Amino acid sequence: MEERTVPTGVAIRDAREQLFDAAERVLLQHGPSGLTSRAVTTEAGVAKGVLHRHFADFDAFLVEFVLDRMARIDTQAAALQEAVGTGTVVDNLTGILTELFGAVTLAIIRLVLARDELLTRLRQARPARMPILSDATAMITSYLVTERELGRIAVDADIETLAPMLVGTGHLLFADQEGAPPGTGVHKVVTTVIGDVEHEGPERRLGAIPPSTGAVLSAGT
Known part of the structure; x- marks a missing residue:
C-alpha cells in the first residue's frame, strides 16, 4: 500500500497516533499474540516502514504505545x-x-x-x-x-x-x-x-x- 505523505512537524505525531490507535484495535481483536508490526501497519493502512521510521524496533513502539495509554x-x-x-x-x-x-x-x-x-x-x-x-x-x-x-x-x-x-x-x-x-x-x-x-x-x-x-x-x- 502506498504510504501517505504528511507535512514535516505533523508527520511524527499523526503517525504515532495512527499507529497507536491501530495497535489498540489489533490488541482488542486478536490479543497479545496477534499484535505484530505487520498487523499494526496493515490495520493502520500504512507501509511497514512507517513504524520503523519512528521507532527503533517493535518493542520500542510497544513501550510508547503502553505509556500513551x-x-x-x-x-x-x-x-x-x-x-x-x-x-x-x-x-x-x-x-x-x-x-x-x-x-x-x-x-x-x-x-x-x-x-x-x-x-x-x-x-x-x-x-x-x-x-x-x-x-x-x-x-x-x-x-x-x-x-x-x-x-x-x-x-x-x-x-x-x-x-x-x-x-x-x-x-x-x-x-x-x-x-x-x-x-x-x-x-x-x-x-x-x-x-x-x-x-x-x-x-x-x-x-x-x-x-x-x-x-x-x-x-x-
Missing part, C-alpha cells in the same frame, strides 16, 4: 481528586474502578504480562513493580489520603493496604468477566473493603476546605 490514568486521577468530598467514597471508588478496568486496560495488562522485554523496558521508562496496576494503586492511595484528611475515612485506616486490595480485587473481578461488566459486583467489593473505615455523612475536621463542586464520578454499575 497509561497517561489516561493521570486524567482519571485528576477526575478522582475532583470528586473528593462529594458523593460517597464507595460510589467514587466504584466509578473509578469501573472506568479503569475497561477492555483496553485489561488487554494492555495481558500484553505486558505476555512480553518480558516489554515489561523490562517499561520498568526502565517508568519504574513500577507492575505498570498500570501500580499507577492505579497510587491514584487510589492519594484519593483515600485526601478523603481521610476531610474526615470521610477513619483516621486509623490502613490506606497502604486498602488501595492495593481494591485494585487487585477489581482487576480480578473484571478479568474474570471476559469483557462483560461485573454489574453490582464492583460496588459490593468496594463496600466490603472500605465499609469499616468510611464515615457516613460529611464528617469533616474543623477548618477543612469545603468539598469540590465538580462532577462526581459515576458509580458505573
Whole structure:
C-alpha cells in the first residue's frame, strides 16, 4: 500500500497516533499474540516502514504505545481528586474502578504480562513493580489520603493496604468477566473493603476546605 505523505512537524505525531490507535484495535481483536508490526501497519493502512521510521524496533513502539495509554490514568486521577468530598467514597471508588478496568486496560495488562522485554523496558521508562496496576494503586492511595484528611475515612485506616486490595480485587473481578461488566459486583467489593473505615455523612475536621463542586464520578454499575 502506498504510504501517505504528511507535512514535516505533523508527520511524527499523526503517525504515532495512527499507529497507536491501530495497535489498540489489533490488541482488542486478536490479543497479545496477534499484535505484530505487520498487523499494526496493515490495520493502520500504512507501509511497514512507517513504524520503523519512528521507532527503533517493535518493542520500542510497544513501550510508547503502553505509556500513551497509561497517561489516561493521570486524567482519571485528576477526575478522582475532583470528586473528593462529594458523593460517597464507595460510589467514587466504584466509578473509578469501573472506568479503569475497561477492555483496553485489561488487554494492555495481558500484553505486558505476555512480553518480558516489554515489561523490562517499561520498568526502565517508568519504574513500577507492575505498570498500570501500580499507577492505579497510587491514584487510589492519594484519593483515600485526601478523603481521610476531610474526615470521610477513619483516621486509623490502613490506606497502604486498602488501595492495593481494591485494585487487585477489581482487576480480578473484571478479568474474570471476559469483557462483560461485573454489574453490582464492583460496588459490593468496594463496600466490603472500605465499609469499616468510611464515615457516613460529611464528617469533616474543623477548618477543612469545603468539598469540590465538580462532577462526581459515576458509580458505573
